[in-house]
């Protein structure tokens with residue numbers, strides 16, 4: 591597998607090298623925001639408000655579906671009047687009980703960890719909200735428990751349906767008066783994803799296309815991706831996950847100030863000194879900083895000092911500033927850009943972004 595950047599401006603390669611249609615799926619993100627909003631309204635998620643506010647919200651989901659929980663927590667912010675936690679495994683924490691809301695998210699609606707948690711939620715008498723494919727095992731659990739279920743028209747891999755799976759959670763949180771989110775906000779988010787899709791469209795050439803430019807920055811490096819706020823950290827985590835699944839690529843991620851207490855020591859290590867890819871940059875590491883306008887003042891100082899230090903060590907740096915007034919808009923912009931970059935990175939290596947054969951193989955092995 592060799593990195594050949596000229597592949598990114600070869601329209602035939604971009605279409606033939608992407609038989610599963612990951613680029614068109616990323617381009618559909620804005621439409622997914624609108625569809626996810628309509629699906630939540632039609633499923634009457636506002637019915638959750640009839641029982642009053644829960645003590646806590648627990649989102650259960652794996653991979654992209656778990657990120658829906660992270661986005662919800664970041665949108666609700668530090669001032670949220672209740673805890674919002676994401677569970678990415680088989681067990682509901684012991685403290686979760688009948689006064690809590692459990693939101694089970696699964697695109698396919700059959701992921702074993704998520705089904706296990708949804709079943710425990712029903713047994714413990716929690717309020718359950720399900721989001722996922724129509725006619726799925728998750729819908730059956732929700733229906734059996736007379737719980738609200740939002741059937742979303744999933745198109746394929748959950749990572750390509752992130753917004754379909756996320757928006758219903760935010761609509762539910764708005765009904766519970768936890769976040770001020772209305773149709774106008776979702777339209778603004780859709781517009782920002784549309785704008786990103788336009789700037790990153792396959793026919794736009796590498797020198798003006800931010801998705802292709804970020805892919806070129808990431809190629810032949812092991813990226814450390816930092817977010818400078820809770821919202822930007824969600825985008826950093828999403829980018830790392832997309833690099834793993836789309837480009838079959840390693841990445842480290844973290845949030846400032848926390849990464850400033852450990853990860854940055856790698857600037858003084860062997861990967862910062864040598865280039866294991868033997869290309870021309872002379873360094874293996876790349877620092878990618880996703881910046882948010884809403885940074886703690888000390889985080890701003892730490893970010894600036896860390897970037898200066900990285901540059902002094904000759905660690906290449908990419909800095910990206912989130913745009914938009916609402917944290918959801920800013921997350922969407924960064925996520926949209928990362929979705930394109932990870933797909934272009936795959937295509938630059940002639941890797942099909944859609945199949946996840948290692949994941950599929952392990953799933954098959956443990957199901958025997």
Ligand SMILES: O=P(O)(O)OC[C@H]1O[C@](O)(CO)[C@@H](O)[C@@H]1O
Nearest residue numbers: 652653654655696697698701748
């Ligand atoms: O949303 P689902 O269908 O529960 O899938 C969760 C995650 O599991 C995977 O299917 C891989 O096992 C990912 O593609 C996805 O992000």
